[in-house]
Every structure is written in C-alpha cells, then in structure tokens.
Amino acid sequence: MATSTMEFKIYRYDPDKDDAPYMQDMSVQVDFAIDRKLLDVLTRLKANDDTLSYRRSCREGICGSDAMNINGKNGLACLTDIQELKQPVVLRPLPGLPVIRDLIVDMTQFFKQYHSVKPYLINDSPRPERERLQSPEERDELNGLYECILCACCSTSCPSFWWNPDKFVGPAGLLNAYRFIADTRDEATNERLDDLEDPYRLFRCHSIMNCVDVCPKNLNPTQAIGKIKEMMVRRAI
Amino acid sequence: MSNSSIPVRKFDAVIVGAGGSGLRAAIQLSEGGLKTAVLSKVFPTRSHTVAAQGGVSASLGNSEEDHWHWHMYDTVKGSDWLGDQDAIEYMCRKAPEVVVELEHFGMPFDRTDEGKIYQRPFGGHMSNFGEKPVRRACAAADRTGHAMLHALYQRNVRANTQFFVEWMALDLIRDESGQVLGVIALEMETGEVVAFHAKATIFATGGAGRIYYSSTNAFINTGDGLGMAARAGIALEDMEFWQFHPTGVAGAGVLITEGVRGEGGILRNSDNERFMERYAPNAKDLASRDVVSRAMVTEINEGRGCGPNKDFVLLDITHLDPATIMKRLPGIREISIQFAGIDPIQAPIPVVPTCHYQMGGIPTNFKGQVVSADGVPVKGFYAAGEVACASVHGANRLGTNSLLDLLVFGKSSGDSVIEDLASGAIVHKDLPAAYAERTLARLHRLNTQTGGSNVNETRLELQRTMQKHCGVFRFKDMLVEGVAKIVEIEKAVARTEIKDKSQVWNTARVEALELDNLIEVAKATLVSAEARKESRGAHVRDDAPDTPENPNGRDDANWHKHTLWEREGSSLSYKPVTMTPLTVETIALKTRSY
Numbered sequence: 028m029a030t031s032t033m034e035f036k037i038y039r040y041d042p043d044k045d046d047a048p049y050m051q052d053m054s055v056q057v058d059f060a061i062d063r064k065l066l067d068v069l070t071r072l073k074a075n076d077d078t079l080s081y082r083r084s085c086r087e088g089i090c091g092s093d094a095m096n097i098n099g100k101n102g103l104a105c106l107t108d109i110q111e112l113k114q115p116v117v118l119r120p121l122p123g124l125p126v127i128r129d130l131i132v133d134m135t136q137f138f139k140q141y142h143s144v145k146p147y148l149i150n151d152s153p154r155p156e157r158e159r160l161q162s163p164e165e166r167d168e169l170n171g172l173y174e175c176i177l178c179a180c181c182s183t184s185c186p187s188f189w190w191n192p193d194k195f196v197g198p199a200g201l202l203n204a205y206r207f208i209a210d211t212r213d214e215a216t217n218e219r220l221d222d223l224e225d226p227y228r229l230f231r232c233h234s235i236m237n238c239v240d241v242c243p244k245n246l247n248p249t250q251a252i253g254k255i256k257e258m259m260v261r262r263a264i
Numbered sequence: 265m266s267n268s269s270i271p272v273r274k275f276d277a278v279i280v281g282a283g284g285s286g287l288r289a290a291i292q293l294s295e296g297g298l299k300t301a302v303l304s305k306v307f308p309t310r311s312h313t314v315a316a317q318g319g320v321s322a323s324l325g326n327s328e329e330d331h332w333h334w335h336m337y338d339t340v341k342g343s344d345w346l347g348d349q350d351a352i353e354y355m356c357r358k359a360p361e362v363v364v365e366l367e368h369f370g371m372p373f374d375r376t377d378e379g380k381i382y383q384r385p386f387g388g389h390m391s392n393f394g395e396k397p398v399r400r401a402c403a404a405a406d407r408t409g410h411a412m413l414h415a416l417y418q419r420n421v422r423a424n425t426q427f428f429v430e431w432m433a434l435d436l437i438r439d440e441s442g443q444v445l446g447v448i449a450l451e452m453e454t455g456e457v458v459a460f461h462a463k464a465t466i467f468a469t470g471g472a473g474r475i476y477y478s479s480t481n482a483f484i485n486t487g488d489g490l491g492m493a494a495r496a497g498i499a500l501e502d503m504e505f506w507q508f509h510p511t512g513v514a515g516a517g518v519l520i521t522e523g524v525r526g527e528g529g530i531l532r533n534s535d536n537e538r539f540m541e542r543y544a545p546n547a548k549d550l551a552s553r554d555v556v557s558r559a560m561v562t563e564i565n566e567g568r569g570c571g572p573n574k575d576f577v578l579l580d581i582t583h584l585d586p587a588t589i590m591k592r593l594p595g596i597r598e599i600s601i602q603f604a605g606i607d608p609i610q611a612p613i614p615v616v617p618t619c620h621y622q623m624g625g626i627p628t629n630f631k632g633q634v635v636s637a638d639g640v641p642v643k644g645f646y647a648a649g650e651v652a653c654a655s656v657h658g659a660n661r662l663g664t665n666s667l668l669d670l671l672v673f674g675k676s677s678g679d680s681v682i683e684d685l686a687s688g689a690i691v692h693k694d695l696p697a698a699y700a701e702r703t704l705a706r707l708h709r710l711n712t713q714t715g716g717s718n719v720n721e722t723r724l725e726l727q728r729t730m731q732k733h734c735g736v737f738r739f740k741d742m743l744v745e746g747v748a749k750i751v752e753i754e755k756a757v758a759r760t761e762i763k764d765k766s767q768v769w770n771t772a773r774v775e776a777l778e779l780d781n782l783i784e785v786a787k788a789t790l791v792s793a794e795a796r797k798e799s800r801g802a803h804v805r806d807d808a809p810d811t812p813e814n815p816n817g818r819d820d821a822n823w824h825k826h827t828l829w830e831r832e833g834s835s836l837s838y839k840p841v842t843m844t845p846l847t848v849e850t851i852a853l854k855t856r857s858y
Contacts, residue, residue: 043766063516063603074720077772078764082306085482087518087599089410090310106602127453128769134307147418148370158324158367160379166372173372173404173411177309212370 029059033068034115041078041128048126052115053079059110066093066104080129088243091178094121095130101180101241121183123192136192137179137199144196144204144222149215165211172206172251174244175199181238181248187231194227198238198248201229205251208258220259229255270448270700271458274692275301277681278446278462280433280489283311284409284670285649285677286468287416289632292678294423298685301460303431303449305484305774308417312470312482313670316409317595318386318523319401320366320667322359326380327399332356333848334391335400339665340851342388342552343623343658344801344818346502346826348842349851351630351654355665355672362671363402371415373404374592384592385526388552388662388858397550401664406521406595412667432774433488435703436465436496436645439696444634444645446695447492448703452774455767457707459700463690464644464681467493467626467634468674471650472785474778476619477727480512480519489651491781493626494788495702498645499637499828499837501653502624503785504793504803507661508736510556512618514576516603520596520615522663525549527592529581531560532612533568539577544858551858554660554802557617561736564616571614578612617736622785623661623802624792625653627828632677633684637828637839644690646681648673655826658841659801710776716761719776726753726779726786734793738805743794750787757783788829795836798823815855824853 032054040048055071062068066086073079082092086105093104096119098112109116124132150159182188182197196204204223207213223229229252238248277293279286282304293300304311323330336356340347367373367381374382383399391398404411420427433447437459446462472487473479490500510531511520525531531549533539543559544551551559560577569575581589586609589597593608600608626647628634633641634652649670656669684690733746757779764772799808799817808817825838843850 041766041768043768061515073771077719077762077775078766080764080769080771084306084310084484085312085315087315088602089407089595090306090312090314090482092306092310128766131769138307142421145422147422148368148415150368154368156364158364158373158381161375162379163375163377165379166375169372173414174407176314176410177307207370210370210372 030056031059033057033109035072036115036117037079038119039129040126057109062109064105065097065107065109065112068109069104080131082131089176091176094178094180095119096121101184103178103180103243106243121179123183123189124179134179137182137197140182140196140200141177141203144200145215145219146203146207148207148210148213150212151214159212161211168209169206171246172202172209175202175206175246176244178243180241180243184237184241186235186237187233191227191231195231196223196228198232198252201232201255202246202248202251205255208255220255220262223255224259272461272695273301273458275299275460275462276685277464277466278303278460279466279468280447281311281468281470281649281651282308282427283468283470283649284313284413284416284667285674286466287413287420288671288674289466289468289648289678290425291416291419291423292675293681294420294425296678296682298682301426301428301462303428303433303447303460305430305432307429308427309414311413312485313413313667314410315482315519316412316667317406317519317521318526319384319403319408319664320363320412320671321386321389321400321662321664322363322402322668323356323400324360324363324381324383324402326376326383328391330391330398330400332359334393334398335359336845337393337851338388338390339656339662341394341856342660342662343656344660344856345824345853346655346658346800346841348655349845350842351656353845353848354630355656355668358672359668362668362675366412366415366671369415369419371404372411373402384523385550386663387522387525387550387556388547390547397547401523401526403523405591406523406593409667432777433492434706434777436492437695437699438496439693443643443693445693448700452769455770457703459695461692461695463685463692464646466632466677466681467647467651468649469651471622472782473619473622475727475730475782475786475789477731478512478517479619480509480517481619486778487781487785488778489647490625490788491784494784494831497830497832498626498634498642499830500624500788501627502655502792502827503622503788503829504796504827505623505659505801506619506789507553507621507623507802508557508617509620510553510560510617511579511615512620513599513603514571514614514616517618518599518603519620520579520599520613522553524579524581524593524596527581527588528584529579531556532578532580533563534570534574535568539563539568547858552660553663555858557736558804560617576614576616579615580612581608582610582612621661621666622650623653623657623659625651628652628654628673630654630676631680632673633680637837646677648677659803706777706780710760710762710773711765713759713761716759717756719760719762719772719779722753722756722760723779723782726750726782729753730786730789734790738793738803740805740807743790743805746790747794750790754783754787784831787834791834792827792829792836796823796827820853
C-alpha cells in the first residue's frame, strides 16, 4: 500500500457557530492505489471530521456539483488528480459568490444569469409529426456548447463577473446563449442578440480567458462570446 | 417540538426528485396549470440522469426497419418474462412519441445524413422478434442523459416550474385511510422542516445503487423514495433484481456505456479471446446485461481475468476508427483517460460488472399510479422512473429503456395527476394529527444521540455486506448469512451519531438521513433475494442451476410472480405477473437465449 500523509489548508465557516471564516490545517492518510482524485481524499477528510461541508454527487465530472478553488484555480474535485497537487493543498469556495458554509457557495446569482438568456429552444412553428430535421453539420455547431455542466468554474474565475455579477451574464450564461443562437431549430436569434446587445450583459467580457483556462469540460466560452459579437456586427451592416 | 411548529405549504401537486422523470412530470403539471412544487436534494441538472450515456430507445426506424412490437418483445425477453406486458406495451408504443417530443423540446440528438435522430445498436435490441441487432438507441454522442436532463430542465424554465432546490424530503404523509397528503422536507441551507401539503404526490427520487460498495451510481442515489414509502407502509416490489452493468471502470466504478459495444467494441479475456462468442453466439457482446455480466465474472473466476490480480476483463475499441471514437464516444475517452489512465484509441479499457440499476421499486401501474397488492391505486400517490416498478424491466432491464421509462412514465404520472384532480377524485384533505411526529423524532434523535455508531463506517459495512452477499452470482448460504448481517447493521443505523449539529447545510445530517433509507432498500433486497429460490434475469443463485426441467434455473411453475416486501415485520407476499398486453397477444413464456 502506497499510503502517505497529505496536508491541506481548508476554508472553514459555519455561520451557526463561527464569527468569521478561517483557514484550517487538516491532514489525512491517503492510499494512492485507491485515492486518485481530490474528491476521494475529501471523502476521507469528511470521514474524520463530519462537519466539513461541500457539494458532490456523480464523482465523474458530469453533474457539476463539486466545483471549488483548488490551489488558487477553480476546478472539479472529482477530476483533479491528487498526485499533481502541491501541498499543502489550499481549498477555498468558488470566488465571487457568497459563502453559505465551508466550500458551499450560494449560486443564486449564477443561475439567475443562466436563466436570463432564456436557455430553452424557442420555436413557435407548428410541431411536425416527426423530429425537426437538422443536418449532421448543423448539429456539429452545438458541439463545445451543449456539454456545459453549469459548475460555475468559469463565471467565478472571471473578473468581469466578480465586479458585475448582477449585470454581466458571465461566460457560462453566454456560452449557453450561443448554444441556442447556433441551433438551426431555434427561431429567436434576433431577440437573443437584442437582449445581449448591452454594455454590461455581453460587452463586459474583455477576453481575459480565465474561463477557458478553468473549464473542466474543455469548453471555450470566449470563442462563443466572440461568435455572438461577430453576429451582432454582421447584422448591423 | 410539536406539529404546530412546522410551517405548512399547500400545493396541488408535489414532485419529489428533479431527474428525468421528475422533470418530465413537472412539464405536464406546469404546462397543465397546476400549482406544483418540485423538491430536489440537488440542483436539477445535477440529478443522476445526467450520467446516462448511450441512448434512449424508440423504434423510430431512422436507419433500418423497426417496430414497437419488436421493441416490446425484446423488453419482455430482457425482463426474463417478469415484466408486466401491459406496461411494456404502453412504454414501447409511446416511445417514438415521447422521443420526438423531447427533440422538439430542444434535445441535441446526433443526426443521420438525412437529418433525422441518430440511432445505434444496443444490448438486446433486435429486429423481427429476436433475429438480429437493430439500431434503436437514439443518442447524443455518449452524453444522452446529460443532453436529456438539460433539455428537460430548460423546458421547465420555460414553463416557470417552481423548484425547491436542495430540499430533502424526509417522510411521506398518509392519513388513516392510506391516502397520501404530501411530504415533510428539510431545507438543507437553513435546516428548516416544512410540510408540503398536496393533493397529489409524485415520487421521482431515482434509485439506490449506493447500497453496493462498487456502483456506477452517484453519491445521491440513496433510495430516499423507497425508504419513505417503506416507512409509510407501502410494499416494495421485486427488490431482489439489481442490474450489474458489465462495464464499470475497474477500481473506480465509473460507467462505460454499452454504446461502446454498440459502436463495435469487443470484450476480451486474458487470452485475448472474444469470449462472448461462447456465451451468446448470436448477439455476442450485445447480449443482455445480466448475460454479459455473468459471462465476465465466469471468465474472471475461471482464471482468465486480466491484470496482475486477474480481476477484470478488457473492453477493446482500438480497432475502431479514431474519428468514430472522437465523434460518437468522446465522453468515454475522457472517462478512460481520467479514471483508468488509458486512452482507448490506443489501449483497451479495464472493466468489471458494477452495480448500476434497480429494476424493482414502488409498485405502480402504467399510468404511474402507485398500487397496492390487489392493483388498487393508493389515493394521491404516484411514482415514475427508477424508484417505480411498473414493471417494465422485470428481472433485467435493457440498456436505454431507463431513459425511455423516465419520459413515458414521467409523462403518464403527470397526466394521471391532472386527470385525477380534474375529476374531483382527489381533493385537499386535512393533515392528520401528529403527522410530523415520526420525522421530528428522527431529527431529534440525531441531534441528541451520544455514544452511537459512526455513519460512514455503518454505511461502508452495509455496502460491503451487499457486495459480498448479494452480487452478480448469489449463494444460498451467503444470502441467509447476509440477511442476518443486515439485521445487525439495521440496529447500528438506528443509533447513528453525528458530530455536526449545525442547522446550516449540515451534510452529516443528510448522510445519516440517507442511511435510514439505504438500510430499508438493503434489507428489502436481501430478504427478497434469499426467498426467491430460482434463477431469473439478474437474480442467479447456485442452488437453482440450469437443468432440463428448469432451463437457466428459471422455475416458472413456482416463481413466475412479483415479490412484495413490507417493512412491518419484514414480510413477503407475491402477486402475479401481468401477461395480458393492452392490444396485442401475450408474449408467451420461453427459455431465454441470445
């Protein structure tokens, strides 16, 4: 057994008993043969101290629950290899959102922005009896967009979102906005562009590209935002 | 605390669970204008439907001829004739309609060259009543569940559905007549306990795969709906039938879709042999899941496993065009790199059968109404998806029928609620006296317990017991011993202790409450499995071997019937399998081979 001790510094805050947040030193025995991902080690830490609080569910990078700030960079605990982490591993909640407890943030603002882009197909033509047709090439346009897991790693790494979380849609919301703009079955492209043509909603993006750097699904919100801007320019001329 | 201290919120309907079936039901109710509350332990798109990969079945016939009747035959055969044929006919006939509807909701299916929904072959999907494989699984790459769950959530955003996110339902409210009047739930952020008083309650809480140590299931799959139903005196049906998916990543348990074999993947043993040819000469690697899982375990047990400990087999796609892998199986490639440390374009994936799906559940009819043993609906109570047992999956589920189940029965349960409310069959009844006592007592015990058992250790013991005593192959003595062990573990569950006493996002408390549900499911499973003295579908035991009188160990004369387990006294009863479909002829009992 390749066991070893791992050292952590973890952000702790329980509003029920703590006056203020603090960083807690924690250590845990890990077995590298079994523990591969940060989430495996968090499970061990929690077995020792059941007050440690974080969200988790699928443990395979598809549900988007366990996003956190890991050694200064946002990521999913379940997709982060422990052997690559510098120790002590510093864990903090996602930046820019209110902390509820420990590594759990209040995601209300994030989802509000997602909902603001009308993230659903708009097509008011009479429903055909069978599926609406879409060529494989048209469908390919949705690749790199529909795979978003709404983990918020991107938006909470974006300085523009930190400053204006109420006004700037943020990379996740904009990626999803473009997912519907790019869908040949959607009939609301103009409305969608009108809605985003705003100094804050879209144009707070300054292509810093933190979002691209942190996306655990290797998606590219900056590129999607660029395409929305291009479409605005094209329809203006 | 007394009942009067609990806030009560009134709704027409409350849906517990916001995975595929809960969201599909919610669309019906929201668009139908009912005042509906949807409760979920997690944000809806984090529900476990998100992890489904390979596809959703429907006989669209987009690439070759197909027919719902063939789909029905395959499902009955896959179920080892334990599925109810009325529900199976209903599901298979409805499949094209609900899948096309999902496409209209915005689901980004892959496409054929003609622009239609892309379909791939899958295990047990055959044309012309079992003749040869057919393309029936409608897919969005290998992320079908993710694409579906998001599309359903998005449709609910459009419909303005009212969600209660990160609320955990704790107990069902029933009155003395047995009518269901809603649930008591806990808001995780604040620790507040609220009664959701509803005319209709739909359970869409998903499965309980976390009763096993090695599972493809998410942490949240703790059988909450089953635990709540069992505590409220609802019997659980066919709980001995658990699907072990052939291809979980060895060691990690993460799912590798059957779609990999649908796209041409092959299972190999340590001799590099395509061993499925020996077990299923016709369907080979695309035989039903129970058949493939048993073949794999047999290979490993007979010394033909791979790796230093000879404890897994290999899933090989190195012969496929890398472009196909990148286009059709990109998620699998990611998972293999992440969790097996190999790129499947270059090397085969180490896989083992892993607990995946619960065929049993809360007994319902095909309308999604929960029914008692004699088939009479329990007033005000509905269930859909993995928590329910309609029964369409019988003793073994076909791949992609789970996503179909969500759509069909999510929708039908929603329609039944609308109908039952419109007809005046169900109205708001007063909450009974002391309805919250049991729940508050559970919470109070957790807050005050000292010198109790550790939640994490108790859960691990439960999971290891299930893994050892009730796995792919089952043994008479092990089952008997397993029942005794579970009864001991149950005592530890009754006195769990948590150190975390906070009211705010207390995950220790949530895990302890989940364990209360896991133990009900584990006990139901072991007791039901110990009692069923035959082999059928996913339930195969050493003392019911393949004989000329009972091929495959199946004993139709004595055991062609559904199990019903009741929590009170842990007692068992049985009910007949519905062999009469809605419009077509019975698919008669037959020995199953692929």
